[in-house]
Amino acid sequence: MEEELLQRHLSELGLSVSVSPEKGRCLFTTNQFSPGEIIISQQPYVSVPKDSSGASRCEVCFCSAKLKKCSACHFVWYCGSTCQKSDWMFHRVECQALSKLEKERLKHLTPSIRLMVKLYLRKKLQDEKVEYLTYLHVIPTTVTDNYNLVEALVSHMTEIDDKQLVLYAQMANLVHVILQWPGLKLKEVAENFSKLACNVHSICDSELRPLGIGLYPVISIINHSCLPNAVLMFEGKQAVVRAVQPIPKGTEVLISYIETAGSTMTRQKALKEQYLFSCSCPRCIKLGQCEDIRESSILEGYGCENNACMGFLLRDSENKAFICQQCGHARKLEDLRKIASEVKTFSEKAEESLKSGSILSDNSDNEEAGSMYKAVEKLQIRLCHPLSLNLMRTRDHLLKVFMELKNWKDALDYCRMTIPVYEKAYPGCHPMLGLQYYTCGKLEWLLGETANCVRSLTKAVDILRLTHGTNTPFIKELLFKLEEARAEASFKLKPLDED
Ligand SMILES: C[S@@+](CC[C@H](N)C(=O)[O-])C[C@H]1O[C@@H](n2cnc3c(N)ncnc32)[C@H](O)[C@@H]1O
Secondary structure, eight states, rough: HHHHHHHHHHHHHTEEEEEEEEEEEEEEESSBBTTEEEEEEEEOOEEOOOOOTTTOOOTOOEEEEEEEEEETTTTOSSSSHHHHHHHHHHHEEEEEEEHOOOOOTTTTTOOOHHHHHHHHHHHHHTTTTTTTTTTTTTTTTTTSHHHHHHHOOOOGGGGOOHHHHHHHHHHHHHHHHHHOOTOOHHHHHHHHHHHHHHHHHEETTOOEEEEEEEEEETGGGOEEEESSEEEEEETTTTEEEEEOOOOOOTOOOOEEOOOOOSSSSHHHHHHHHHHOOOSSTTTTTTTSSSHHHHHHHHHHEEEEEETOOOEEEEEEETTEEEETTTTEEEEEHHHHHHHHHHHHHHHHHHHHHHHHHHHHTTTHHHHHHHHHHHHHHHHHHHHBBBBHHHHHHHHHHHHHHHHHHHHHHHHHHHHHHHHHOOOOOOSSSOOOHHHHHHHHHHHHHHTHHHHHHHHHHHHHHHHHHHOOOSSSSHHHHHHHHHHHHHHHHHHSSSSOOOO
């Protein structure tokens, strides 16, 4: 019955669910979609804030301004009484438990555990609809927003190893300690943790900075491709899937689950580890073919010692050296390993400086990090191919450090150096490439390079209007900046009046 209702709802959107033996459920189009068009959107069934930088966020809206802790549990943050009140039906159960929990246990209260607690609270509210009638206007159960959809999610429970099973059992125990429900089935909770692992989405802001995690049971029907035809972005906590290319009727909607910048082997490994499947997308089926070996060696392998040579290196038959496939020059494995180990040492030091810098917001830490990353860059120039991802990531760190230091000139130099690698590593219409053009444009604007700024912002708009939509505040601001830059550029071009 629920399935039928969902199909009917999806058919109104020009979509339908079908099942394939290789992938399980798949979302197909029954209408055509144009680039930038919204295919489907959904609010989270449950969500919790989670910030990799360690900053606190409001439990409900994920903002980080004017936060106050719940005065009872001293654990959960709110930005004001509106958000606090709207969350009370969930938090009141958790709050009592958290207030009693020992400090040691609180440390184990990860976002996944909190998400699971909220999942069970929502399930309870659905099961006991009548009792909670007064709340129904706040959390309605709809065709796209109910626990039955969570039950339909793939769990891969039979494929996960014993170590992971033990971990899920421990996590289920902690959920039990918090909820204290006599009828709670620990095996079911453990299985739900396995579901979360391959169905939860990281909620990000427009610049792809992670803010939290959420479960979107309908969006979760969408399968993965390393060359997707759609992109998942967030407007607040609302998940929005947009087409990034023309999608004809009868086509499977595909998004990317992972960081797509990576060799085929790296992407396959990430998908196998977290999502337990082998990808056979148009990029992945090339694994082992000459073109794929070349691409992978450029992105993640070593570079030729001869600076003018853009060749890529492959291991020799004796496994003692790497040979440039263009000029034939050999590099000893032990020499390469020595440089790689130096890179690791300096990278760790740089990361340390950045961590202490983010807490103290001290420029001297940024300067320290900058000189460490410069040392890494110097070593990677000797070690890697000029289009290597590792070198690109170091330059991205340098870009951020120089932006923190308000050194726009050096920041722009580094931003420009990363662009060719972004273009290679993020094929198709990818928000990461659009955002990098945007950063480039903003720096060019600050440095008065108006014509370059117009070029970069135009490239940013071409991509981001499709991935982010044209109506979001983020894109409106970008369009405004582009207009401003165009006006300034045409003003600069006007001949001076002769008086
Ligand atoms: C978020 S779910 C996607 C919906 C899922 N097919 C279902 O039946 O509910 C993620 C899981 O779908 C499957 N999946 C997603 N993309 C796939 C692909 N390209 N090839 C094979 N399986 C895929 C994997 O089992 C993965 O763990």
